[in-house]
Amino acid sequence: MSALLEIDKLSLEFRTRSGIVRALENVSLQLPEGGSLGLVGESGSGKSVLSFAVLGIQDAAATITGGTIRFAGTDLLADGGSAMKTMRGRELAMIFQNPRVALNPIRQVGRQIEDVLLRHTALRGAAARARAIECLADVRIPDPERRYSAYPFELSGGMCQRVMIAIALACKPRLLIADEPTTGLDVTTQAAIMRLIRDLGREKGMATLLITHDLGLARDFCDKLAVMHAGHIVEVGPTETLFRTPAHPYTAQLVRATPVGQERLENLASIPGNLPDLRRGDLPPCRFSERCELRSPACATPLPNLVVSPGHLVGCHHPQARSSP
Amino acid sequence: MSQLLEAIDLVKRFPVRSKGRKKLLHAVDGLNFHIDAGETVGLVGESGCGKSTLVRLLTRTLDSTSGHVRFRGQGIGLIAARAMADHPLRREIQMVFQDPTDSLNPRYTARQTIAEAVHLLTDTRGWAAIDSAVEVAAAQVGLPPELLDRYPHQLSGGQKARVGIARAIVVKPRLLVLDEPTAALDVSVQAVILQLLDRLKREMAMSFLFVSHDLNVVRLLCDRVMVMYLGQIVESGPAREVFARPLHPYTRALIASLPGGHGNDADLLVGGDPQSPIDPDAHRCRLFGRCPRGAERCQTQAPPLREISRGRSAACHFVAPTEREVFIDAALTVHKLHLPPARRAALTTEFDRVADMARQVQSVRLPDDTAPAPQFRP
Numbered sequence: 122m123s124a125l126l127e128i129d130k131l132s133l134e135f136r137t138r139s140g141i142v143r144a145l146e147n148v149s150l151q152l153p154e155g156g157s158l159g160l161v162g163e164s165g166s167g168k169s170v171l172s173f174a175v176l177g178i179q180d181a182a183a184t185i186t187g188g189t190i191r192f193a194g195t196d197l198l199a200d201g202g203s204a205m206k207t208m209r210g211r212e213l214a215m216i217f218q219n220p221r222v223a224l225n226p227i228r229q230v231g232r233q234i235e236d237v238l239l240r241h242t243a244l245r246g247a248a249a250r251a252r253a254i255e256c257l258a259d260v261r262i263p264d265p266e267r268r269y270s271a272y273p274f275e276l277s278g279g280m281c282q283r284v285m286i287a288i289a290l291a292c293k294p295r296l297l298i299a300d301e302p303t304t305g306l307d308v309t310t311q312a313a314i315m316r317l318i319r320d321l322g323r324e325k326g327m328a329t330l331l332i333t334h335d336l337g338l339a340r341d342f343c344d345k346l347a348v349m350h351a352g353h354i355v356e357v358g359p360t361e362t363l364f365r366t367p368a369h370p371y372t373a374q375l376v377r378a379t380p381v382g383q384e385r386l387e388n389l390a391s392i393p394g395n396l397p398d399l400r401r402g403d404l405p406p407c408r409f410s411e412r413c414e415l416r417s418p419a420c421a422t423p424l425p426n427l428v429v430s431p432g433h434l435v436g437c438h439h440p441q442a443r444s445s446p
Numbered sequence: 447m448s449q450l451l452e453a454i455d456l457v458k459r460f461p462v463r464s465k466g467r468k469k470l471l472h473a474v475d476g477l478n479f480h481i482d483a484g485e486t487v488g489l490v491g492e493s494g495c496g497k498s499t500l501v502r503l504l505t506r507t508l509d510s511t512s513g514h515v516r517f518r519g520q521g522i523g524l525i526a527a528r529a530m531a532d533h534p535l536r537r538e539i540q541m542v543f544q545d546p547t548d549s550l551n552p553r554y555t556a557r558q559t560i561a562e563a564v565h566l567l568t569d570t571r572g573w574a575a576i577d578s579a580v581e582v583a584a585a586q587v588g589l590p591p592e593l594l595d596r597y598p599h600q601l602s603g604g605q606k607a608r609v610g611i612a613r614a615i616v617v618k619p620r621l622l623v624l625d626e627p628t629a630a631l632d633v634s635v636q637a638v639i640l641q642l643l644d645r646l647k648r649e650m651a652m653s654f655l656f657v658s659h660d661l662n663v664v665r666l667l668c669d670r671v672m673v674m675y676l677g678q679i680v681e682s683g684p685a686r687e688v689f690a691r692p693l694h695p696y697t698r699a700l701i702a703s704l705p706g707g708h709g710n711d712a713d714l715l716v717g718g719d720p721q722s723p724i725d726p727d728a729h730r731c732r733l734f735g736r737c738p739r740g741a742e743r744c745q746t747q748a749p750p751l752r753e754i755s756r757g758r759s760a761a762c763h764f765v766a767p768t769e770r771e772v773f774i775d776a777a778l779t780v781h782k783l784h785l786p787p788a789r790r791a792a793l794t795t796e797f798d799r800v801a802d803m804a805r806q807v808q809s810v811r812l813p814d815d816t817a818p819a820p821q822f823r824p
Contacts, residue, residue, distance in 0.1 A: 163632045163633075163634055164632055278493075307492035307493055307659060308492075308659060308660075308661070308700055308703040308704060309492060309699055309700060309703045309714070309715050310492070311703060311705075312702070312703035312704075312714055313714070313715070315705075316714075334632065334633060335633075335705060336633070337662075337704070337705030337706035338705040340705065340706060341705045341706065374634070375633065375634070378633050378634050378636070378637045379633055380636075380637075380640075380660070380662040380663055380665075380666055381662055381704070381705065381706030382706055383662075383666065385666070386640060386641060386644050386666040386667060387641070389637035389640065389641065389666070390637060391634060391635065391637040391638040391641075392634035395602055
């Protein structure tokens with residue numbers, strides 16, 4: 122089966138006044154049609170940069186220095202990203218972190234959904250309005266006709282996030298990128314929003330890329346996980362495998378640092394040190410090695426890409442787990 | 447354990463204007479609770495439920511509408527928020543804020559930030575004395591002394607969190623109010639800060655009021671938890687017990703909502719937004735409309751917070767009464783007594799005390815919530 126989204130050895134740099142930040146290095150990922158992948162890691166690990174690069178909306182200071190991004194067979198980086206212009210919003214859509222910031226504060230939310238429809242579909246006038254109301258109903262907003270003319274400030278955070286989802290799903294995309302869709306929302310609202318994304322994904326056969334720092338959340342909603350650390354993907358594998366038998370020491374520590382399922386506070390592990398400064402010229406091949414307990418001289422040599430079990434890959438010289446039972 | 451802080455019928459209403467008419471927003475609606483010396487109490491609830499208002503009432507930065515706050519037996523509810531700045535009790539209640547980046551002065555070094563608290567709130571004078579107090583506090587929170595002369599932007603998130611905690615504990619408060627102290631931190635740092643708080647709690651014999659929306663964190667750190675919904679406490683009890691066997695539908699929903707597969711989907715809240723806190727219907731359960739179990743009765747009769755078993759309270763019609771409750775109810779009916787909730791709670795405590803004494807004297811069989819089958823024989 123060919124992947125819907127295929128990122129191959131993608132590298133991205135930011136040229137800044139204080140030096141070149143190597144934000145992504147040799148990042149490879151595959152997401153099949155209708156699949157769900159969780160991208161997890163600390164803040165600053167490059168999760169959002171990666172998702173912005175997929176949509177071609179990275180910062181002006183960013184340069185892609187190598188690799189390819191293919192979506193349903195089309196090279197998104199060819200011709201300066203011209204293919205992206207017609208696909209963004211229609212084939213690939215994104216839910217941003219903070220709905221209050223991402224929505225236009227002085228435009229009725231229904232209008233904002235219509236904007237997407239006018240850009241990408243043949244719907245006009247009353248038909249577009251009717252479809253926009255349908256979109257609001259799809260994301261289970263009560264009383265969609267009335268909410269159509271609401272402004273973002275009149276809606277709660279959870280409702281704003283539903284509107285964001287409605288905008289993203291208006292053109293029935295094949296890939297939805299959700300960048301921390303529930304940060305800042307209450308757990309009860311978070312559960313409702315995440316179930317909504319999952320159910321809509323299943324209904325419409327849509328693939329989901331969930332970006333989160335919450336491992337518990339990723340565990341509940343993704344088939345596969347990719348763990349990012351300092352611009353590298355250090356481990357990819359089926360969610361349960363990664364939780365039960367993490368191979369990379371960083372994954373293992375992340376799992377132990379998550380309070381979900383822990384019985385005692387003393388069992389919570391912390392990860393010593395910080396992310397390395399990505400501007401340094403002498404970054405080691407393994408960017409985790411300086412924080413790692415298992416560091417050895419081998420860590421100064423280029424990273425292997427080991428297959429622990431089918432679909433479970435790790436970039437480490439000292440993978441911890443045996444192949445999962 | 448002695449009571450350090452006690453809130454009695456605490457109420458805060460904000461006047462608001464809605465469609466040109468004056469109305470009242472019930473932010474904190476008749477809270478009764480206490481925090482014992484050395485105890486860690488978690489306060490959980492969604493945004494807008496009144497957690498922050500309550501914190502401001504307790505730290506005396508906001509004046510209450512009615513009700514009392516007692517701190518070490520002394521009424522502090524009537525100290526005007528403005529007068530609190532100079533009040534000797536100000537030192538005893540300190541606060542750690544949510545986002546260390548926003549709550550530290552960007553133009554003060556860590557040392558200046560911590561020293562300011564010493565200078566303003568204690569009698570310590572002289573550079574050397576203040577400095578040594580600062581260094582002791584820094585050591586307690588695990589902040590290396592070489593970082594003390596850095597500005598906030600030169601510190602990492604975890605280090606800033608430590609500065610925020612050092613600033614609060616340097617004056618040796620009796621009560622530390624922590625408002626989501628780990629919400630802005632990465633999961634890798636969160637664990638260290640939580641363990642630090644746990645250690646400080648034991649070493650310094652402080653009480654904590656730990657405000658958080660993360661039930662998982664509350665479960666690990668707190669002795670007791672209070673769950674708040676729209677200005678009212680809907681459930682309280684020992685943190686582990688509440689987590690293992692939640693009684694109130696809202697608590698059940700909170701736990702079912704947690705990522706990581708606790709509880710089941712049938713407990714999730716239904717419907718959309720909560721009821722408006724502006725002039726709420728006093729005869730309707732606040733959760734009605736979102737509650738998966740809502741019934742006719744919940745619309746006409748708001749369930750009061752009642753003590754279900756020793757140390758565990760919940761406000762819901764669906765929580766079956768225990769043997770002890772039935773016993774007390776029967777006793778009240780026999781004597782034709784109608785008691786307000788606070789008096790009833792006092793009576794329950796008295797009942798427990800007498801029951802304990804009776805058990806010591808002889809092995810009498812008394813109604814007790816540990817009895818297997820709650821069955822009442824008059």
